[in-house]
Amino acid sequence: MSEQPADRGRYLFAVARGLDHESLTGTAGLRGAALEVVEHRGLQAVVCDVDLTEFGEDQLKRNLEDLGWLEEVARCHHDVVAALASAGAVAPMRLVTICSDDDSVRARIDSVFAALSESLGRVEGRYEWSVKVYAPRQEQGATVPEARPTSGAAYLQRKREQAAQRRTTGEQSLQLAEEINQTLTRSVVASRVLPPQDPRLTGRSDTMILNGAYLVPAQDADGFRDLVRRLAELNPTLEIELKGPWPPYSFATLD
Amino acid sequence: MTESPRAPATSRPYANTMDRPSYGPAPANLADILERVLDKGIIIAGDIKVNLLDIELLTIKIRLLIVSVDKAAEMGIDWWRNDPMLSSSEQGLADENRELRRRLEELEAGSGDAQDDE
Numbered sequence: 001m002s003e004q005p006a007d008r009g010r011y012l013f014a015v016a017r018g019l020d021h022e023s024l025t026g027t028a029g030l031r032g033a034a035l036e037v038v039e040h041r042g043l044q045a046v047v048c049d050v051d052l053t054e055f056g057e058d059q060l061k062r063n064l065e066d067l068g069w070l071e072e073v074a075r076c077h078h079d080v081v082a083a084l085a086s087a088g089a090v091a092p093m094r095l096v097t098i099c100s101d102d103d104s105v106r107a108r109i110d111s112v113f114a115a116l117s118e119s120l121g122r123v124e125g126r127y128e129w130s131v132k133v134y135a136p137r138q139e140q141g142a143t144v145p146e147a148r149p150t151s152g153a154a155y156l157q158r159k160r161e162q163a164a165q166r167r168t169t170g171e172q173s174l175q176l177a178e179e180i181n182q183t184l185t186r187s188v189v190a191s192r193v194l195p196p197q198d199p200r201l202t203g204r205s206d207t208m209i210l211n212g213a214y215l216v217p218a219q220d221a222d223g224f225r226d227l228v229r230r231l232a233e234l235n236p237t238l239e240i241e242l243k244g245p246w247p248p249y250s251f252a253t254l255d
Numbered sequence: 256m257t258e259s260p261r262a263p264a265t266s267r268p269y270a271n272t273m274d275r276p277s278y279g280p281a282p283a284n285l286a287d288i289l290e291r292v293l294d295k296g297i298i299i300a301g302d303i304k305v306n307l308l309d310i311e312l313l314t315i316k317i318r319l320l321i322v323s324v325d326k327a328a329e330m331g332i333d334w335w336r337n338d339p340m341l342s343s344s345e346q347g348l349a350d351e352n353r354e355l356r357r358r359l360e361e362l363e364a365g366s367g368d369a370q371d372d373e
Contacts, residue, residue, distance in 0.1 A: 012301065057303045064305065071285055078288045095292040097301040104302055130287065194290060201286045243284075249291035 010038075010105055011050045012097045013080045016090045017120045019044040023087030030076050040106045041113065043120075046084060047105060055098055064096075078247075085247035089124035091116055092249050112254050119252040126189060126215050127245030131228060132197075133180060133210035134239040135173035176238060177210040180231050187227055190215040192250045206239065213250040221245065 011030055024035045029048025038045040053059060063069045077095055084090040099105045109116065149155035185191040196208040216224045225242065232240040293307070 009303070055303070057305065060303065060305050064307070070289070074285065074288050074292055077292055081292075092292070094294060095289075096303075096305065098303045100302040108301070197286060197290070243287065246291065249294065253294055 007052050009050050009052050009055055010047045010099045010101060011055065012093045012099055012105055012108070013046045013048070013077060014084050014090050014092045015109060015116055015120075016044045016046060016084050016088055017042065017124070018088045019046070019084065020087050023083060027080055027083040028076075029080065030073065035080065038102050038105045040109045043109060043116065045105045045109060046080065047099075047102075050098065052098075055096065060096060081247045081249075085127070089120040090247060091119045091123070091252040091254070092247055115254045119254065122190070123215065123248035123252050126217050126248060126251075127221065128248045128250055129214045129216050129221075129224060129242065129244035130246060131180075131184060131210070131212045131214060132208055132241040132243075133177045133212075134204065134206040134241070135170070135177070135209050136206045136237070136239075173238060174209055176235055180235065180238075180240070181210055181212050183231060184212060184214055184224075184227065187224065188214045188216050188220075190251055194250065209238075213246075215248060215251045216245075218245075 013029075013035075019037065021037060024037070024046070027035060029035045030050055031054075033048040033050070036047050036049075038047055054063065063073075074095060077092075081090060081092045099108060149158055181191070181193065192213045194211040194213055196211045199205070199207065202208060214224070221244075228240060228242045232238075
């Protein structure tokens with residue numbers, strides 16, 4: 001341990017390369033703490049001081065249970081990373097990555113230096129865009145009412161046909177989403193398919209069938225948007241949601 | 256197609272390398288942020304290590320983000336495959352019913368031949 005007091009830690013937001021310190025102006029760290037830069041091997045680790053009575057191991061286990069706490073920290077983390085991403089190459093760290101002191105920050109950079117350098121090279125000048133595709137959910141019995149079936153067998157037969165129809169539509173939607181993903185992937189530097197979000201998270205009644213992340217050079221953003229718009233027009237049965245630009249979270253992961 | 260809301264005027268000009276004013280910062284949807292800042296971060300490493308799976312997570316929403324990693328198929332994206340009209344257990348029941356009906360008809364016809372297997 002160095003001179004860092006035992007009840008203080010260093011919250012590591014991200015590691016940047018070619019960081020203009022001016023870009024940190026106007027952005028605060030957690031709980032209003034100033035952002036600081038730890039220089040090491042040509043990279044800049046952006047940190048702030050945190051109180052381990054809030055960010056210690058046991059406290060974190062409690063605090064992470066608290067959605068309000070988590071949201072505050074996540075939004076601050078994101079704001080800092082976004083500020084850095086607008087200024088140059090950045091590799092975001094995971095939420096609540098905490099080092100005991102600056103030496104430990106440097107040791108962490110050392111331990112992942114090769115991967116970090118590669119990540120920074122990959123994401124420099126590029127942003128992440130999120131494309132989510134939703135398929136309308138067809139509820140059972142949502143089909144138009146038909147004539148009363150003449151027998152139990154006819155009733156069952158009709159039910160079975162309706163179910164088969166729903167399955168066909170569902171499989172077709174998945175196929176379309178996969179084609180959309182492939183088209184987008186061909187147009188970008190890199191892509192990742194994230195797990196679709198649960199309807200309880202999205203709050204939507206339809207079903208997310210693609211949750212794609214795409215790494216797009218800054219100057220190609222317009223073209224990417226146009227491509228997504230064309231795909232949306234070509235697939236009127238699906239809803240396509242485009243969000244971005246994000247910092248390259250999904251493409252700067254170290255493990 | 257829907258697009259993210261435009262940036263409020265007060266926000267940082269985040270994507271300043273992009274030349275169209277319509278580009279705003281990524282929208283602040285908490286689920287989207289957490290999905291990215293946690294990534295597959297089951298264990299958050301540093302000098303302080305937190306295993307998110309050890310945490311009860313009263314907040315079901317975060318639980319959903321974390322446990323969803325390998326469970327996409329269970330999360331409703333293949334709801335049509337679980338259609339009760341088509342699922343295997345229901346299909347099994349239907350087959351069983353058909354077989355029982357056939358045997359009943361045989362019995363009623365007085366054949367009594369229950370050995371008949373096809």
